[in-house]
Amino acid sequence: xxxxxxxxxxxxxxxxxxxxxxxxxxxxxxxxxxxxxxxxxxxxxxxxxxxxxxxxxxxxxxxxxxxxxxxxxxxxxxxxxxxxxxxxxxxxxxxxxxxxxxxxxxxxxxxxxxxxxxxxxxxxxxxxxxxxxxxxxxxxxxxxxxxxxxxxxxxxxxxxxxxxxxxxxxxxxxxxxxxxxxxxxxxxxxxxxxxxxxxxxxxxxxxxxxxxxxxxxxxxxxxxxxxxxxxxxxxxxxxxxxxxxxxxxxxxxxxxxxxxxxxxxx
Amino acid sequence: xxxxxxxxxxxxxxxxxxxxxxxxxxxxxxxxxxxxxxxxxxxxxxxxxxxxxxxxxxxxxxxxxxxxxxxxxxxxxxxxxxxxxxxxxxxxxxxxxxxxxxxxxxxxxxxxxxxxxxxxxxxxxxxxxxxxxxxxxxxxxxxxxxxxxxxxxxxxxxxxxxxxxxxxxxxxxxxxxxxxxxxxxxxxxxxxxxxxxxxxxxxxxxxxxxxxxxxxxxxxxxxxxxxxxxxxxxxxxxxxxxxxxxxxxxxxxxxxxxxxxxxxxxxxxxxxxxxxx
Amino acid sequence: xxxxxxxxxxxxxxxxxxxxxxxxxxxxxxxxxxxxxxxxxxxxxxxxxxxxxxxxxxxxxxxxxxxxxxxxxxxxxxxxxxxxxxxxxxxxxxxxxxxxxxxxxxxxxxxxxxxxxxxxxxxxxxxxxxxxxxxxxxxxxxxxxxxxxxxxxxxxxxxxxxxxxxxxxxxxxxxxxxxxxxxxxxxxxxxxxxxxxxxxxxxxxxxxxxxxxxxxxxxxxxxxxxxxxxxxxxxxxxxxxxxxxxxxxxxxxxxxxxxxxxxxxxxxxxxxxxxxxxxxxxxxxxxxxxxxxxxxxxxxxxxxxxxxxxxxxxxxxxxxxxxxxxxxxxxxxxxxxxxxxxxxxxxxxxxxxxxxxx
Numbered sequence: 001x002x003x004x005x006x007x008x009x010x011x012x013x014x015x016x017x018x019x020x021x022x023x024x025x026x027x028x029x030x031x032x033x034x035x036x037x038x039x040x041x042x043x044x045x046x047x048x049x050x051x052x053x054x055x056x057x058x059x060x061x062x063x064x065x066x067x068x069x070x071x072x073x074x075x076x077x078x079x080x081x082x083x084x085x086x087x088x089x090x091x092x093x094x095x096x097x098x099x100x101x102x103x104x105x106x107x108x109x110x111x112x113x114x115x116x117x118x119x120x121x122x123x124x125x126x127x128x129x130x131x132x133x134x135x136x137x138x139x140x141x142x143x144x145x146x147x148x149x150x151x152x153x154x155x156x157x158x159x160x161x162x163x164x165x166x167x168x169x170x171x172x173x174x175x176x177x178x179x180x181x182x183x184x185x186x187x188x189x190x191x192x193x194x195x196x197x198x199x200x201x202x203x204x205x206x207x208x209x210x211x212x213x214x215x216x217x218x219x220x221x222x223x224x225x226x227x228x229x230x231x232x233x234x235x236x237x238x239x240x241x242x243x244x245x246x247x248x249x250x251x252x253x254x255x256x257x258x259x260x261x262x263x264x265x266x
Numbered sequence: 267x268x269x270x271x272x273x274x275x276x277x278x279x280x281x282x283x284x285x286x287x288x289x290x291x292x293x294x295x296x297x298x299x300x301x302x303x304x305x306x307x308x309x310x311x312x313x314x315x316x317x318x319x320x321x322x323x324x325x326x327x328x329x330x331x332x333x334x335x336x337x338x339x340x341x342x343x344x345x346x347x348x349x350x351x352x353x354x355x356x357x358x359x360x361x362x363x364x365x366x367x368x369x370x371x372x373x374x375x376x377x378x379x380x381x382x383x384x385x386x387x388x389x390x391x392x393x394x395x396x397x398x399x400x401x402x403x404x405x406x407x408x409x410x411x412x413x414x415x416x417x418x419x420x421x422x423x424x425x426x427x428x429x430x431x432x433x434x435x436x437x438x439x440x441x442x443x444x445x446x447x448x449x450x451x452x453x454x455x456x457x458x459x460x461x462x463x464x465x466x467x468x469x470x471x472x473x474x475x476x477x478x479x480x481x482x483x484x485x486x487x488x489x490x491x492x493x494x495x496x497x498x499x500x501x502x503x504x505x506x507x508x509x510x511x512x513x514x515x516x517x518x519x520x521x522x523x524x525x526x527x528x529x530x531x532x533x534x535x536x537x538x539x540x541x542x543x
Numbered sequence: 544x545x546x547x548x549x550x551x552x553x554x555x556x557x558x559x560x561x562x563x564x565x566x567x568x569x570x571x572x573x574x575x576x577x578x579x580x581x582x583x584x585x586x587x588x589x590x591x592x593x594x595x596x597x598x599x600x601x602x603x604x605x606x607x608x609x610x611x612x613x614x615x616x617x618x619x620x621x622x623x624x625x626x627x628x629x630x631x632x633x634x635x636x637x638x639x640x641x642x643x644x645x646x647x648x649x650x651x652x653x654x655x656x657x658x659x660x661x662x663x664x665x666x667x668x669x670x671x672x673x674x675x676x677x678x679x680x681x682x683x684x685x686x687x688x689x690x691x692x693x694x695x696x697x698x699x700x701x702x703x704x705x706x707x708x709x710x711x712x713x714x715x716x717x718x719x720x721x722x723x724x725x726x727x728x729x730x731x732x733x734x735x736x737x738x739x740x741x742x743x744x745x746x747x748x749x750x751x752x753x754x755x756x757x758x759x760x761x762x763x764x765x766x767x768x769x770x771x772x773x774x775x776x777x778x779x780x781x782x783x784x785x786x787x788x789x790x791x792x793x794x795x796x797x798x799x800x801x802x803x804x805x806x807x808x809x810x811x812x813x814x815x816x817x818x819x820x821x822x823x824x825x826x827x828x829x830x831x832x833x834x835x836x837x838x839x840x841x842x843x844x845x846x847x848x849x850x851x852x853x854x855x856x857x858x859x860x861x862x863x864x865x866x867x868x869x870x871x872x873x874x875x876x877x878x879x880x881x882x883x884x885x886x887x888x889x890x891x892x893x894x895x896x897x898x899x900x901x
Binding site for chain 1: 271272273275276278279280282283285286287288289290291293294297339340341343344346347348359361362363364365366368369370371372373374375376377378379380381385386387414416417420421424449450453474477478480481485495498499502503508511512515516518519522523526
C-alpha cells in the first residue's frame with residue numbers, strides 16, 4: 001500500500017470503505033434477520049426469535065410455484081442466450097468482415113437500453129403480432145437482456161484466445177468444426193460458463209420484463225415478491241426474500257469453490 | 267464456404283435481435299409519433315407543455331446525479347483500497363461486493379423499506395442521536411429512493427473502478443513519491459489522473475442505470491416520488507395510454523443515449539488529446 | 544516429398560506481404576526463410592501450412608498442387624513459435640491429438656506416442672500439463688506432436704526464439720538431426736541468421752516480401768547479392784569509394800579512407816567514375832605495424848572483448864567508422880585514442896554501386 005493507512009487520507013479512505021460495506025450489506029441483513037422476529041409485523045432488529053415465518057414461507061405454494069416458473073425461464077433463457085452469444089462472439093472475434101464493429105455495438109446495446117423501454121416495446125409488439133404464447137414471450141425478452149452479458153464476458157475471452165492453438169489443431173488434421181469443439185471451446189469454457197451463469201442470474205432476478213410479459217397466471221418469483229411487498233408487509237414475504245438471499249449466497253460460494261477446485265486441478 | 271461462416275454464426279443472434287429488439291423498439295418509436303391521421307408530435311407536446319412532466323424529468327435527473335455522487339464517494343476509496351491491498355481478505359471482500367448484485371433489486375429494496383418506515387431503524391437511530399426530534403418517514407420520499415438505489419448500483423461502481431485501479435501500475439505512485447511527491451499528491455497526480463477515464467465511465471454507467479431503474483423507485487418511492495420509469499409503467503399498465511407511454515419511453519431512451527454518446531465523445535476527445543501530446 | 548513454390552503472391556489490399564516468391568526445396572532438405580520482421584517469411588510459411596490463402600501462385604508438394612487444399616488435409620507438421628500446446632491436455636494427449644484425428648487405434652497410438660516421448664527425452668513427463676513443463680520441455684512436446692503424425696513436410700516457425708541462448712544451440716542441432724533421421728523436407732522461418740546458417744541447407748533471405756538471395760550459408764555470407772543481404776548477414780563495414788580503373792581481370796577502387804584496393808573484375812558491376820561502397824567483414828581486417836603501403840590509418844575508439852576475439856572499434860581518416868574482429872593477442876597494447884594501421888584481405892571485399900543500393 002503506497003498510502004499509509006494511518007495518515008489522515010488513509011483513515012478517511014478506510015472509514016469510507018467500512019461505510020460502503022455496511023451500506024451494501026445492511027438491507028440484505030435486514031431481509032434475512034427481520035423474519036426471525038416473533039412479532040406479527042416486520043421489525044429490524046427483530047424482536048424475539050422464531051423460525052415460524054421461514055417455515056410458513058417454505059410451505060406457501062404461491063412462492064414455490066413462482067420459484068419453479070423463475071427457474072424454468074432462467075434456465076431456458078440462459079441456454080438460448082449462451083448459444084446465440086457464444087456463436088456471435090466467435091464470429092465477431094474470429095473473422096473480419098465489413099460491419100463487424102457495428103454488429104458488435106448492436107449486439108451489446110441492450111445493456112444501455114432501459115429494460116422498461118424494452119418491456120413496453122415488446123408488450124406492444126406481442127399484442128399486435130400475436131407472436132409467441134405462454135412463457136415464451138418472457139423468454140424472448142430475457143434472451144435480449146441476457147445475450148449481451150454472455151457476449152461481454154466471452155468476447156474478451158475469445159479475443160485473448162491464442163489463435164495458434166486452433167491452427168495447431170487444424171495442422172494436426174482437425175476440421176474447423178472439430179478444432180472449435182476440441183480446442184477452442186475447452187480452453188475458453190470458464191469464460192463461457194461465467195457468462196451463462198451471469199445470464200441465468202440476470203433472468204432469475206429480473207422483474208421489469210417479467211411484470212409485463214409473464215403469463216398472468218404464472219408470475220415469476222421477483223414479480224410475486226414485488227406484488228406482495230406492494231400489498232403489505234407480511235413477514236412471510238421477508239422470509240421468502242431471506243431464503244432467496246441465503247440460496248444466492250450458497251450458490252455463489254459453491255460456484256467459487258467449484259471454480260477454485262477446477263483451477264487447482266488444472 | 268469460409269466466406270459465409272461468420273454470417274452463419276451470427277445469423278441466429280442477429281435474427282433474434284431483429285425480431286425481438288429492433289422491430290419492437292422501432293414500432294414503439296413509430297407509435298409515439300403517429301395517430302389515425304398519420305404523423306403527430308401530440309404526445310411529445312403533451313409532455314413538454316406540462317410543468318408536471320418537466321418536474322418529473324428534473325427529479326429523474328436529480329436521482330441520477332445524487333446516486334452517482336454517493337456511489338463515487340463510497341466506491342472510489344473502496345475500489346482503491348481493494349485494488350492496492352495485498353491481504354488475502356481483499357479478494358474475499360471483492361467477492362462480497364458482488365454478492366448484492368446477485369440478489370434481486372426487489373429484495374434489496376424491500377430491505378430498505380423495512381428500515382425506512384416511521385418506526386423503522388433509521389428513524390429511531392436519528393431520534394436517538396438527537397438529529398431529529400420527532401419520527402421521520404423516509405418511505406415514499408426521493409431521499410429514500412436515492413439511498414436505496416445507490417446501494418443497488420454501488421457494486422457496479424466498485425467493480426468498474428477496481429478494474430481501473432488494478433490496471434494502473436502501483437510503481438507509478440512509488441516513482442512519483444521518489445521524485446518528491448507526498449503520498450496524497452502522488453495519488454492525486456498519478457493514479458486518479460490516470461483513472462479519470464474509468465471514473466467517468468463508471469459514473470455514466472451508474473447515472474444511466476439510475477435514471478432508467480424501475481423496481482427501486484416504484485417500491486420505495488411509490489406514487490409520491492414519481493420518476494420517468496414509474497410514470498411509463500403507470501401510463502402503460504394502469505392508464506393504458508400506450509401512445510403516451512411510448513413517448514415517455516422514447517424520451518427516456520433519448521436521455522440515456524445522449525449520456526452514452528457523451529461518454530463516447532468524451533473518450534474520443536481524451537484519446538485525441540493524448541495523441542496530440 | 545519435395546516442395547515447389549511458384550510465383551507465390553499475397554497481398555492485403557494495397558499492402559504486399561509476399562511479392563513473387565519461387566523456391567524449390569528438394570526432398571530431405573531444409574530451407575530457412577530468413578529476414579527481418581515483416582519480410583513475408585511467416586506469411587509464406589502459413590501459406591504452405593494452409594492457414595492463409597495465396598492471392599496468386601501455387602504450392603506443390605511431391606508434384607501435386609496443394610494450394611487450395613484445406614489446412615487439416617495437408618501432410619505438414621508445424622512447430623509454432625509459442626509452441627501452441629493445448630493447455631487443457633497433457634503432454635501425451637497433445638502428442639496423440641494428430642493420431643486421433645487420423646483415426647489411429649488406441650494401441651498403436653499409445654505405442655507411437657511412447658516412442659516419440661522416448662526419442663525427445665520426455666518419458667516421465669507424459670501426464671504433465673503444458674504449464675507444468677519448462678520452456679525446453681514444451682518445445683520438445685511441440686516437436687514430438689508435429690513429428691508423430693509422420694508428416695512428409697516439417698514447418699518450423701521460429702521454434703527456438705523462446706529458448707535461452709545455451710538451449711537454442713543444442714536444440715537446433717537436435718532438430719536438424721531429427722529432420723535428417725526422418726528424411727523430412729523442411730521449411731524453417733527465422734530472423735536469427737546464426738540459427739539459419741547453422742542448421743539450414745539453403746537460405747532464402749527476404750525483405751519486404753521479395754526474395755533477396757537464395758543460396759547456401761557460405762555463399763550468402765561471402766558473396767551477398769546486395770547491400771541489404773551483406774548488412775543483414777553477419778557484421779559488416781561499408782567503406783565509401785569510387786572506381787578508378789578497370790581492366791579484364793581487375794577493378795581498382797579508391798577508398799575515401801585513403802587507400803586503393805583491387806577487386807576481381809568478375810564480381811564488380813560498374814565502370815570508372817562510379818561511386819559506391821566496399822563491404823569489408825570485420826574478420827578480414829587485422830592490425831599491423833605502421834609502415835607498409837596500403838594500410839588503413841585509424842584511431843582506436845573502443846575495444847570490447849568477446850571471448851576468443853576482440854572487437855576493435857575505430858575511426859578512419861575520412862571519419863567513417865570501422866570494426867575489426869581480431870585475436871586479442873594481436874592488439875599489441877592498443878588503447879582508445881591510439882593511432883593504428885589496419886591491413887585488409889583484398890579477396891574478402893565486395894563492391895556495391897550506388898544504384899544497386901536497394
